[in-house]
Amino acid sequence: MVMHSRLTSTLADGTLSDLAARHPFGRYCEDHALPSAAARDQVAVAARQFLAAPGALAIEAIDPDGRPAGVLLFRPSPWDTDHFGYPCVSVDSALIAAEEYAPRRAVAETLVTGLTDWLASHGARFTSVRVPARDLPVVHALESAGFSFIEAWAFLHRPTSGLGAAAEPLTLRPARPADRSVMHACAVGAFDTQRFHADARVDRARADALYTRWIDTSFTDPAMTTLVHEHDGKAVAFMTYFPSDLSATLGRRFAMWKMALIDPALRGQGLGTRFFEALARHHRDEGLDIIDSGVSLRNVASINLHARCGFRLTSTLLTFHRWSDARA
Numbered sequence: 001m002v003m004h005s006r007l008t009s010t011l012a013d014g015t016l017s018d019l020a021a022r023h024p025f026g027r028y029c030e031d032h033a034l035p036s037a038a039a040r041d042q043v044a045v046a047a048r049q050f051l052a053a054p055g056a057l058a059i060e061a062i063d064p065d066g067r068p069a070g071v072l073l074f075r076p077s078p079w080d081t082d083h084f085g086y087p088c089v090s091v092d093s094a095l096i097a098a099e100e101y102a103p104r105r106a107v108a109e110t111l112v113t114g115l116t117d118w119l120a121s122h123g124a125r126f127t128s129v130r131v132p133a134r135d136l137p138v139v140h141a142l143e144s145a146g147f148s149f150i151e152a153w154a155f156l157h158r159p160t161s162g163l164g165a166a167a168e169p170l171t172l173r174p175a176r177p178a179d180r181s182v183m184h185a186c187a188v189g190a191f192d193t194q195r196f197h198a199d200a201r202v203d204r205a206r207a208d209a210l211y212t213r214w215i216d217t218s219f220t221d222p223a224m225t226t227l228v229h230e231h232d233g234k235a236v237a238f239m240t241y242f243p244s245d246l247s248a249t250l251g252r253r254f255a256m257w258k259m260a261l262i263d264p265a266l267r268g269q270g271l272g273t274r275f276f277e278a279l280a281r282h283h284r285d286e287g288l289d290i291i292d293s294g295v296s297l298r299n300v301a302s303i304n305l306h307a308r309c310g311f312r313l314t315s316t317l318l319t320f321h322r323w324s325d326a327r328a
Contacts, residue, residue: 003069003107005114008058011051015060015068019095020044025132026093027155027292030315034250042249043095047073050092059114061096061107070096072111076124083213084126084206089119091129094138101137108141116145116322125324128195133316147320151195152297156311160255160284160291163277170278175219175226175238182235183215183226186261193298195319214259215240224258227282229275236263237275243288252289255279260302267301276309 020043023029028039050056050073061070073092080088094111098104119127130153131138143149175183188208191197196207218224218240229237240259247253262272283291293311295302 003061003063003110005110006060006062007114007118008060009051009056011047011058011060011068011071013048015071016044016047016095019068019071019097020047022097022099023095025135025315027157027294027315028250030132030134031157031312033157033159033312034252038250042246043093045249047071047093047095050075056092057118059111059118061110061114069098070094070107070111072115074115074129076122080126080128083210084202086125087123089124089127091115091127094131094135096138105137105141108138109144112138112141112145119322119324123324127322128319129322130317130319133318139318142320142322145322147322150198150319150321153195153317153319154295154297154303154313155315155317156293156295156306157314158280158291158293158306158309158311160280160288163281163284168274169281170229170237170274172227172229172278172282175228177219179226179228179235179238180215180219183238183261184212186238186263187211187215189264190261193296195296195321198298199321201321201323211259218259227279229271229278231263231266231271234263236266237261237271239275239279243286244292253287255283255288255291257291257293272305273308276305280309 020040023040023043026043028034028042029036031039051058053075056073056075059072060068063069072094074089077088077090080090094108096104096107098107129142129147131142133152191211196202196210197204218226223242224240225242226238226240228235238261239257241255241257244254244256280291293306295306297303
């Protein structure tokens with residue numbers, strides 16, 4: 001089947017709905033506690049929201065009959081470009097109509113070729129993509145195009161309902177400006193298992209500084225909230241998150257966990273478990289139904305902590321990086 005691709009910043013609403021209606025992968029579609037049709041509706045909503053953002057682009061694969069066969073969503077990343085000092089691109093997702101391996105692989109290769117052509121013509125040096133681990137046709141198309149595996153990433157969900165009484169409930173408070181420096185100190189070495197540290201071509205100092213910058217951003221982003229637990233008058237545990245109201249599609253409101261930090265001196269002593277439980281109660285009381293958390297499978301300690309706190313692994317993604325040159 002001979003296809004061609006085209007670059008666009010807009011897609012017909014019906015195209016996204018039709019492709020999303022066949023999409024079986026990802027943090028919501030693979031969570032069997034959520035209604036499958038609603039999860040696919042949410043995929044379409046997320047794709048529309050992505051394309052509405054500044055700089056967002058799409059590669060569309062067109063079959064021989066002129067029908068959309070798939071779409072790949074991506075955009076240049078000004079934030080990463082500014083931080084690392086070279087042009088960076090982030091791929092959001094790929095939606096493909098075909099279900100069988102061979103036709104799905106053909107569409108994936110058309111999309112990825114369209115992407116790499118754009119990267120070459122626009123001088124992009126670094127490209128990052130996360131793709132559902134079950135979507136092997138897309139995985140193989142990326143590998144064939146020079147994308148290298150970096151890490152496996154897990155999405156985990158936990159409902160906030162059904163919580164029993166806490167034996168020793170922890171108190172939580174909103175973060176204060178003075179907490180920023182404490183979070184910086186707790187972040188040292190805390191993210192060594194993450195993808196930027198896993199990629200030898202990423203400068204180590206830049207990778208370390210990335211998480212410090214994320215902390216700083218969380219204090220200025222009005223969408224973000226950071227909750228803090230104090231022990232003996234000292235802030236020792238932090239969680240940055242934002243609420244995501246998906247009640248229009250999934251009938252649930254989510255707490256999207258973005259960054260957890262524990263004082264290094266108190267790690268491995270049960271504080272993490274108690275802190276996560278306190279957070280779950282807090283989210284329940286603010287009307288959130290499900291906690292959505294993501295963690296690298298390289299971070300075994302965090303995976304085990306989530307398991308102890310009742311999280312279910314809903315889907316696994318694979319992270320790939322592509323460099324346009326061989327420089328470190």
